[in-house]
Amino acid sequence: MSADATALVQPKEEWRKRLLLDPRPAEEMNHMVLKAMTTFGWRYWVVVGILALLALIGLGGAWGYQVLVGMGVAGIRRPVFWGVYIANFVFWIGISHSGTFISAILRVFKAEFRRPITRASELMTTFALIVAGMYPLIHLGRTWRFYWMIPYPNQRQLWPNFHSPLMWDMIAIFTYLIGSTLYLYLPLIPDLAMARDHARGWRHRLYRFLALGWRGTEAEWHHLKRAITIFAFAIIPVMFSVHTIVSWDFGMTMVPGWHSTIFGPYFVAGAIFSGVSAVVTVLLIVRKTMKLDYFLREEHFDALGKLVLVFSFVWTYFFFADYLTEWYGGEAVAKELLTLQARGPVAPLWYLMLTTNILIPWFTLWNKRIRTSPPALFLITLGVNVGMYLERYIIVAGYLTRNRLPFDWGAYNPSPVELLISLGSLSTFVLLYAVASRLIPLVPVWEVQEGQFVHSLRRVGRILVPSVSELE
Amino acid sequence: MSEREHRWTMVIDLDRCTGCQACVVACSVENNIPVVGEDEVRMGRAMHWIRIERYWEGEYPNVRARFIPVICQQCERAPCEPVCPVFATYHSEVEHVNIQVYNRCIGTRYCANNCPYIARVFNWFDPQFPEPLNEQLNPDVTVRRRGIMEKCTFCIQRIRRAEEMAEAERRPLGDGDVQPACVQSCPAEALVFGDVADPNSRVAKLVRSRRAFRLLEELGTEPNVIYLKGGEAHVG
Numbered sequence: 108m109s110a111d112a113t114a115l116v117q118p119k120e121e122w123r124k125r126l127l128l129d130p131r132p133a134e135e136m137n138h139m140v141l142k143a144m145t146t147f148g149w150r151y152w153v154v155v156g157i158l159a160l161l162a163l164i165g166l167g168g169a170w171g172y173q174v175l176v177g178m179g180v181a182g183i184r185r186p187v188f189w190g191v192y193i194a195n196f197v198f199w200i201g202i203s204h205s206g207t208f209i210s211a212i213l214r215v216f217k218a219e220f221r222r223p224i225t226r227a228s229e230l231m232t233t234f235a236l237i238v239a240g241m242y243p244l245i246h247l248g249r250t251w252r253f254y255w256m257i258p259y260p261n262q263r264q265l266w267p268n269f270h271s272p273l274m275w276d277m278i279a280i281f282t283y284l285i286g287s288t289l290y291l292y293l294p295l296i297p298d299l300a301m302a303r304d305h306a307r308g309w310r311h312r313l314y315r316f317l318a319l320g321w322r323g324t325e326a327e328w329h330h331l332k333r334a335i336t337i338f339a340f341a342i343i344p345v346m347f348s349v350h351t352i353v354s355w356d357f358g359m360t361m362v363p364g365w366h367s368t369i370f371g372p373y374f375v376a377g378a379i380f381s382g383v384s385a386v387v388t389v390l391l392i393v394r395k396t397m398k399l400d401y402f403l404r405e406e407h408f409d410a411l412g413k414l415v416l417v418f419s420f421v422w423t424y425f426f427f428a429d430y431l432t433e434w435y436g437g438e439a440v441a442k443e444l445l446t447l448q449a450r451g452p453v454a455p456l457w458y459l460m461l462t463t464n465i466l467i468p469w470f471t472l473w474n475k476r477i478r479t480s481p482p483a484l485f486l487i488t489l490g491v492n493v494g495m496y497l498e499r500y501i502i503v504a505g506y507l508t509r510n511r512l513p514f515d516w517g518a519y520n521p522s523p524v525e526l527l528i529s530l531g532s533l534s535t536f537v538l539l540y541a542v543a544s545r546l547i548p549l550v551p552v553w554e555v556q557e558g559q560f561v562h563s564l565r566r567v568g569r570i571l572v573p574s575v576s577e578l579e
Numbered sequence: 580m581s582e583r584e585h586r587w588t589m590v591i592d593l594d595r596c597t598g599c600q601a602c603v604v605a606c607s608v609e610n611n612i613p614v615v616g617e618d619e620v621r622m623g624r625a626m627h628w629i630r631i632e633r634y635w636e637g638e639y640p641n642v643r644a645r646f647i648p649v650i651c652q653q654c655e656r657a658p659c660e661p662v663c664p665v666f667a668t669y670h671s672e673v674e675h676v677n678i679q680v681y682n683r684c685i686g687t688r689y690c691a692n693n694c695p696y697i698a699r700v701f702n703w704f705d706p707q708f709p710e711p712l713n714e715q716l717n718p719d720v721t722v723r724r725r726g727i728m729e730k731c732t733f734c735i736q737r738i739r740r741a742e743e744m745a746e747a748e749r750r751p752l753g754d755g756d757v758q759p760a761c762v763q764s765c766p767a768e769a770l771v772f773g774d775v776a777d778p779n780s781r782v783a784k785l786v787r788s789r790r791a792f793r794l795l796e797e798l799g800t801e802p803n804v805i806y807l808k809g810g811e812a813h814v815g
Binding site: 177246247265272511513517 | 696
């Protein structure tokens with residue numbers, strides 16, 4: 108290397124590919140983000156129109172029909188009292204783990220690649236939680252009585268049962284929804300102020316209201332940083348608690364296959380696995396449709412690809428630990444569950460899950476060329492979420508078909524109503540995201556600029572080296 | 580109401596059960612259980628509170644059918660109770676019966692999942708009572724609407740009525756005063772109902788039988804339904 112003297116003074120081409128070593132003027136960056144926010148092509152309106160229609164059919168039509176006629180329009184039956192709705196619920200709670208994990212944990216550990224992607228993933232958390240929160244209501248036999256689960260004083264002096272994991276669930280989800288929404292909002296304030304200063308008309312009024320009079324003084328930054336740090340640390344245990352408690356809906360029962368001590372961490376690992384994968388899928392779409400190539404680069408997908416691979420390892424570890432313990436336990440009903448997965452009706456789903464969650468990530472994501480190839484990464488991460496959905500489906504609807512009294516074994520197939528509601532909720536999520544992507548800056552510009560400020564190429568002798576000065 | 584604590588128990592003699600399903604019919608009539616139709620039954624949505632499970636024993640040609648009537652086991656430590664978020668199912672300390680409050684149920688179906696005996700049934704639709712079944716609804720039992728969980732109550736309305744009768748006649752509740760519909764209708768007398776807190780009752784004696792066992796006893800749910808199964812000598 109030292110033989111080629113000219114190469115030493117020039118910065119490596121590699122480094123210029125890094126966002127934080129490739130600063131642009133603040134105006135240009137602001138403009139890029141604002142332009143992505145205010146560009147509406149005809150394609151956008153077509154997509155939004157279709158999504159709104161699907162959401163209306165699924166949630167207005169199919170759900171309304173179910174409420175009016177009865178739960179019988181769903182495919183659930185004895186002994187499978189929980190079906191697709193609960194699988195969807197667990198799935199969307201899992202997706203909601205993306206934002207907090209990427210944003211809070213990586214912020215706490217100062218992983219620099221997080222900077223341009225925090226907002227997009229936090230937004231997923233909030234919307235996925237809203238969609239997940241609908242499912243316990245959709246699933247209720249008497250939806251119109253859902254408020255009996257809320258502890259409010261009433262003349263009958265009836266109180267909810269706090270022994271029930273469903274009550275823990277409701278409290279955990281509410282806490283997480285409020286916490287993650289605030290955590291989304293706090294780092295958004297400086298960007299909203301930036302948008303306010305560039306916008307006119309209703310947008311100006313909206314951003315002026317939301318920016319809370321932010322001017323960017325030293326004191327304001329100080330307070331904001333403190334608040335973000337507090338929230339980042341506080342939201343992490345909340346995130347862990349939410350999916351642990353979701354898993355306890357199953358773990359606290361005596362249902363064969365559900366009653367497991369490992370379900371808490373197993374579900375948390377699965378949630379982060381599926382959440383991080385969903386972030387990659389969404390970021391690839393966002394970059395493509397909103398032309399954010401400057402902010403979202405190969406290095407980010409490279410890093411996220413590694414995270415997906417690591418969480419594939421973690422998930423596999425828990426899956427294997429759970430599986431092996433059941434197998435060695437040798438209980439008759441547990442054996443039936445393992446047979447159900449290996450050779451029974453859910454076997455195709457089970458093998459597909461193993462393929463998309465273990466086989467494909469393990470054999471592809473170690474390769475940097477695959478990690479930085481958008482189409483490959485898109486398919487792999489989409490596959491992971493298909494696999495994670497199947498995992499939840501097998502645990503909920505598959506395990507319930509077997510029990511300790513062989514006479515009462517059953518079968519389950521989702522009905523058209525269940526499928527329409529599922530499609531409607533997926534459309535609702537994408538619709539919320541599509542609308543929000545045109546309302547708020549999807550890239551936290553100030554965080555990127557802050558990162559670029561502390562990263563620089565410094566001359567040491569005859570060579571340039573990347574250097575980072577510590578913040579705070 | 581009598582002050583003495585009751586411990587209502589059902590004894591089911593498997594050596595006597597012929598699998599005739601008379602109890603299933605009697606129960607449906609007594610408790611206003613809706614008729615759901617063939618298609619729904621085939622799907623696994625029959626509403627019966629009693630299920631006659633049939634198991635085959637032995638190898639051809641020495642095959643024999645075994646019947647196990649399964650109802651709510653009225654567990655002392657019922658797994659369905661703690662999981663209900665709204666206390667729609669709870670334990671009655673007086674009768675030692677697992678109570679289902681229809682008006683309080685919001686239909687999470689968590690209790691049904693957690694019941695190892697699969698004893699609970701759900702109202703998938705609003706109940707239908709086609710002519711002439713609508714003429715014979717039992718006025719002592721609520722008709723349940725859609726979205727609500729239900730199950731065997733040990734005919735709690737009959738327990739209440741017997742207690743009130745005994746009190747009106749100023750006499751203690753005697754053995755055999757309470758008869759659930761299934762017990763009353765069993766032609767083989769495979770079902771016996773009574774109070775084990777009364778040491779002289781028929782059930783108290785049967786419970787001490789060497790043939791007594793409880794369904795899925797190893798789960799520790801402490802059912803108040805006792806099964807009797809003994810021996811080869813009794814059945815052919």
